[in-house]
Amino acid sequence: MDMDVLYNVPHEFALSSVISTYFFLLGVGGGCSLLSIWATLTGKTDYKPLAKLGAVAVVALFSFAPTLLIIDLGQPLRFWFLMVRGNATSPLTWGSFFLSAYPLFASLYIIFLFLGKTKIYKPLAAALLPIAIGYVTYIGFIVSMAISASAWNTPLMPAFFASAAMVSAISLMTMVGITRYWLMSRFWDDGTKEAQFNIIIKLTRFAALFLLLNLFFIFTQQVYMRFSSEWAALAARLLLEGKIGMNFGLFTLLLGTIIPLLVVALPKVNRQLPLLFVIMLFAEIGIFVMRYSITVGTQYLPIM
Amino acid sequence: MSKTTKKWGMVIDLRKCIGCHSCSVACKTENEVPPAVFRSWVKLMDKGVYPNARSLSLPVLCNNCENAVCVKVCPVKASYKRDDGIVMVDPHKCVGCKYCMAACPYQVRHLNPVRRYVQKCSFCYQRVDAGLMPACVETCPARARVFGDLNDPTSEIVKLLVDNPTSVLKPESGTKPNVFYIALDKDIIDPLKGVDIEHHIKHAKDALEGVFE
Numbered sequence: 001m002d003m004d005v006l007y008n009v010p011h012e013f014a015l016s017s018v019i020s021t022y023f024f025l026l027g028v029g030g031g032c033s034l035l036s037i038w039a040t041l042t043g044k045t046d047y048k049p050l051a052k053l054g055a056v057a058v059v060a061l062f063s064f065a066p067t068l069l070i071i072d073l074g075q076p077l078r079f080w081f082l083m084v085r086g087n088a089t090s091p092l093t094w095g096s097f098f099l100s101a102y103p104l105f106a107s108l109y110i111i112f113l114f115l116g117k118t119k120i121y122k123p124l125a126a127a128l129l130p131i132a133i134g135y136v137t138y139i140g141f142i143v144s145m146a147i148s149a150s151a152w153n154t155p156l157m158p159a160f161f162a163s164a165a166m167v168s169a170i171s172l173m174t175m176v177g178i179t180r181y182w183l184m185s186r187f188w189d190d191g192t193k194e195a196q197f198n199i200i201i202k203l204t205r206f207a208a209l210f211l212l213l214n215l216f217f218i219f220t221q222q223v224y225m226r227f228s229s230e231w232a233a234l235a236a237r238l239l240l241e242g243k244i245g246m247n248f249g250l251f252t253l254l255l256g257t258i259i260p261l262l263v264v265a266l267p268k269v270n271r272q273l274p275l276l277f278v279i280m281l282f283a284e285i286g287i288f289v290m291r292y293s294i295t296v297g298t299q300y301l302p303i304m
Numbered sequence: 305m306s307k308t309t310k311k312w313g314m315v316i317d318l319r320k321c322i323g324c325h326s327c328s329v330a331c332k333t334e335n336e337v338p339p340a341v342f343r344s345w346v347k348l349m350d351k352g353v354y355p356n357a358r359s360l361s362l363p364v365l366c367n368n369c370e371n372a373v374c375v376k377v378c379p380v381k382a383s384y385k386r387d388d389g390i391v392m393v394d395p396h397k398c399v400g401c402k403y404c405m406a407a408c409p410y411q412v413r414h415l416n417p418v419r420r421y422v423q424k425c426s427f428c429y430q431r432v433d434a435g436l437m438p439a440c441v442e443t444c445p446a447r448a449r450v451f452g453d454l455n456d457p458t459s460e461i462v463k464l465l466v467d468n469p470t471s472v473l474k475p476e477s478g479t480k481p482n483v484f485y486i487a488l489d490k491d492i493i494d495p496l497k498g499v500d501i502e503h504h505i506k507h508a509k510d511a512l513e514g515v516f517e
Contacts, residue, residue, distance in 0.1 A: 012414070301495070
């Protein structure tokens with residue numbers, strides 16, 4: 001039957017590209033701290049530089065990411081309301097708690113890590129662990145609890161966003177690790193060189209593990225959305241068709257997931273540092289596009 | 305309905321609505337709603353082909369839900385519910401994070417482009433508290449809108465609810481709206497009907513360009 005909407009009111013996007021960039025940076029920072037904590041808690045001395053690199057990345061990202069959140073507020077000067085007026089049912093309040101607790105614990109952890117005080121920074125790492133987990137998952141809850149869009153309102157989101165955070169963090173750490181190897185290896189003895197090289201290889205395998213998990217989440221989300229409602233099925237189409245879909249398909253699925261997985265799976269190729277650097281860059285870009293496509297892209301569908 | 309406290313609600317009889325937008329204009333005037341944003345509007349749709357054609361209208365406003373998701377997700381408790389059921393936004397507390405806008409399944413909230421905090425229909429609480437009807441109810445030439453106390457068994461709104469089958473928007477959201485519609489056509493409430501969905505997918509074409517420029 002012929003139907004035409006003659007008049008309706010369009011609405012501005014509630015979640016902007018600034019917020020999707022914030023989600024991305026927050027994920028990278030949280031993932032780096034999880035990686036640093038993991039490296040610390042495993043206790044292997046080989047991983048110490050990794051723990052320190054992760055800690056530096058956390059400081060750099062944490063100093064910048066919340067600025068984006070504040071810029072996006074309609075009332076930026078009231079940002080501190082988020083810290084002092086809580087609402088237990090709001091994931092933004094959970095985020096405010098994590099954003100407040102995180103720098104406190106993280107800075108203590110980082111200071112003692114660089115001072116080499118094992119007895120202090122290890123318990124601090126253990127205390128920071130749940131905060132860092134909350135830090136990477138709360139953005140998933142933000143999206144998941146926005147019931148206006150079926151593309152967001154799925155129980156998958158917190159785990160999906162956390163897994164994406166780990167991919168972006170490991171990719172960043174690998175790229176930093178490779179750069180460090182290129183710059184510093186001439187000063188290292190053969191033993192250190194090999195140990196550092198092996199850490200880079202291990203990181204890429206670790207990245208591959210989370211990339212596989214990400215692929216599983218993308219597949220599950222597509223299946224869930226296509227079989228839940230007409231609107232959700234359309235949102236699933238939007239993620240794979242049109243320009244949003246083209247970017248998601250090209251940058252997130254092909255370049256950001258499938259090619260890195262193939263490279264890591266190939267025996268000799270997976271030890272070529274320049275190639276590993278490139279695929280990790282692709283994976284990083286893929287996660288950025290994924291964050292944008294899911295949070296901003298799906299708002300192109302009408303809700304009312 | 306045995307409670308003594310008031311619980312405000314609205315019934316919109318779509319058999320009477322003529323889609324004249326008087327309600328939108330009255331709302332804008334009463335609440336000083338800035339250009340480009342609306343607290344209340346009327347979605348219009350044509351259905352069928354002449355001679356078997358119909359014009360449909362759907363007045364949309366905040367449903368002042370019983371189980372308001374905007375209240376639950378507001379991180380600073382700027383969105384709150386009054387005892388009489390009206391969902392309010394405290395302009396002095398709102399930080400403009402727009403999370404309530406993302407959460408609301410009815411898209412009835414907007415960020416005031418001038419004052420930069422979120423606003424929405426509050427059943428013209430300033431008028432209701434003074435014993436008047438909301439501006440949209442007062443102005444409706446077809447008397448399609450009936451506003452009243454859902455807890456008062458003698459009120460006109462309760463009589464309408466008892467005598468007529470009514471529907472609410474998106475009941476699957478679990479928000480329990482307090483705005484009820486009589487003779488609601490399923491096609492006009494479907495956001496995918498009557499619009500070129502392919503255009504929406506194509507419209508998203510330019511979305512990523514700004515990001516990568």
